[in-house]
Structures are given as C-alpha cells and as structure tokens.
Amino acid sequence: MTECKCCGNEECLNQDGLCDSCGPYVDKLKHELARVCKWTPMFEDSYGDYDTSCSSAFTFMDAGVKENGFKFCPYCGGVIEEIKEAEE
Ligand SMILES: [Zn+2]
Numbered sequence: 532m533t534e535c536k537c538c539g540n541e542e543c544l545n546q547d548g549l550c551d552s553c554g555p556y557v558d559k560l561k562h563e564l565a566r567v568c569k570w571t572p573m574f575e576d577s578y579g580d581y582d583t584s585c586s587s588a589f590t591f592m593d594a595g596v597k598e599n600g601f602k603f604c605p606y607c608g609g610v611i612e613e614i615k616e617a618e619e
C-alpha cells in the first residue's frame with residue numbers, strides 16, 4: 532500500500548510519492564526555493580543601487596546587499612544573486 536508522503540492519502544501518487552493535491556503544491560514550493568533574483572549594480576561607481584532581474588530596483592541607504600544582510604529579494608522572494616559588474 533502506498534500513501535502520500537505529504538498528507539498520507541492513499542490516492543494515485545506521482546513519481547515523488549505525492550498525491551494529486553500535494554504534488555503540484557510541493558513542485559511549486561521547490562520551484563520557489565530554487566528561484567534566484569539577480570541584482571545588478573545600476574552604476575559602476577556608486578554602491579547601493581541595484582536593478583533586479585524581476586524588473587524592479589532597490590537602493591540601499593548604506594553599502595550593498597551583503598552589508599545589509601539581504602538574502603531574499605523583497606519583490607519576488609527569490610534568493611539574491613549579486614552581480615559584480617554593471618551591465619552595459
Ligand atoms: Zn497528499
């Protein structure tokens with residue numbers, strides 16, 4: 532007998548051992564966790580202005596992403612990946 536690993540339902544399970552209702556939810560969650568938001572400095576010289584890959588922008592009052600302890604993009608919830616070089 533097989534049960535859903537998530538809710539324990541004995542329903543038709545997908546290859547991950549999850550039922551029809553949990554499967555899509557867990558897939559979505561995995562997708563969200565893996566999502567990355569790239570933050571690119573807007574200007575070469577100034578420090579603290581970023582364009583984000585989710586089409587927003589963010590300005591720190593002081594220093595940059597790491598110095599302010601930011602890990603997640605406040606707009607899309609993705610994990611921030613700081614791009615070192617300003618884009619052309
Ligand atoms: Zn389930």
Ligand SMILES: [Zn+2]
Binds near residue numbers: 605
């Ligand atoms: Zn973002």
